[in-house]
Amino acid sequence: MTKAVFTTKSASSYDDLPEVRYHFPKTYLNQVERAVGDWIVYYEPRRSSNDPASRGGAQVYFATARLVRVAPDPTRADHFFAEVEDYLQFTRPVHFREGSHFYESGLEKPDGSTNKGAFGRAVRNLSDAEYDLIWAAGFGHIIGAEPRLRLAPDIPEAPLQPIPGFSEEGSKFIYDEPLEQDRRIIEQLTSRPFRDRAFAAAVKDAYLDTCAMCGVKIINGGGRSEVQAAHIRPVEHRGPDSVRNGMALSGTFHWMFDRGLISVDDDYRLLLAKDRLPDTIDRFLGGNERLLVPKRPDLRPHPKFLAWHRSNVFKG
Template identity: 70%
Template structure:
């Protein structure tokens, strides 16, 4: 087994749904086969679509997942799907190079320039050490290596720019990770408490700590957000820990959403179960009946998860 990087665009050319599958041509079959049973990181390139002139991609690693198996594409004979599980977004996107360090050694030439030939490969195998560095940088806030500063309730909102783990003075051992740590990392990645913390951090950040259905943003006296991260397709129904399967909701609204009293249409209009909620509850909701959503299209609730909630959870 070997870990790998899977490249996927904001608007993929292939039939990717990173939470569940990665679509790839036969060119990369050998690299993907090596990753079966092991962990990968997803990378978002600069190009956001198949158009060579497109831009807007973050040029960053943004999530991790485990490769379960490879199945042939039933329509295209020279293409395959890698089915994945345990998808988890990083709480901060990790640039491929930061602090003077390139996370994937194959992407750096001896003179410090970028190896564009290697970078052009959509699937790249990486070492355990390289994966661990990316993982630690992506989840630094969750594992206590990077604390997010919280403004005072009346302070103007500013974007958070977390310190890179690579440049973090508190981690002098960062380039000398013992092999046994890889096992501990895997144990955390499948741990429900860790995944809950990472999912909540990613969803709250995407929604700027604001309830999508009420517009309320409450920061307590300790500087912590009171908003909660809700799964659209529940985890007990095999829903992934993805921002696209999440929504930030206040406690009461989260309770109503989980019990099918509220749902969401494909145009992000709120749906209310008829005759099940009093007027005092519906008056909490945004007056225009629409969600308050993240600014990035790739963070919006995915239609597949919304459809599942309406079909299996909603009581309307």
């Protein structure tokens, strides 16, 4: 087994749903099969679509997942699906190059420039050490290596702490304990407390610590926000820890959402089980009739997760 990088565009022509599957041509079958049973990292390229002139991609590693199997595409010859589980979005997107350090050594030429030929490959195998450095950068807030990167800069954060097993010399990152550190990382990635913290941080950042239904933002004296990170499709029903499967909700609206008293249509219109709610619900909503979604489309609730909630939870 070996780890891998999967490149996916926000407007891909492939049948990707990164939380569940990655669609790819036979060209990359060997690299993908080598990673079955191990962990992969998702990367967003510069181009946001297949149009050579398109731009807008963030050029960042943005999530990780465990690759569980590869299956042929029954409708498209010489294409396959890489099926994943344990998807988890980074709390900080990681640029492929920070300073003079390339997270993937294969992307760096001897003169320090970017190897565009290697960069052009949609699937690239990754060493444990390279994966672990991306993981540490992506979850720095969760493991105590850096403060939470909020879009509200007035909120105080804890001081920086060193990452166990890592040191820094100049702009180069030195990886100290590859086997043991990688083992500890995998243990955390499958730990529910770690995943809950990472999911909550990513969702709250996407929604600016504001309830997506009532629009209220409350920060206590310690800098902690009142909103909670709610799964649309619950984890116990195979819902992924993805921002697109989440919303920031105040405690009251989280309770109502989980009990099917309120839901969301595909156009983000709020749906109320009015025969089960008091008339005063309109005052709680503050006049909002639609969900307050993130500005970035790729962070908004995905229609498949919203449809699951309406079909399986909503009592309207």
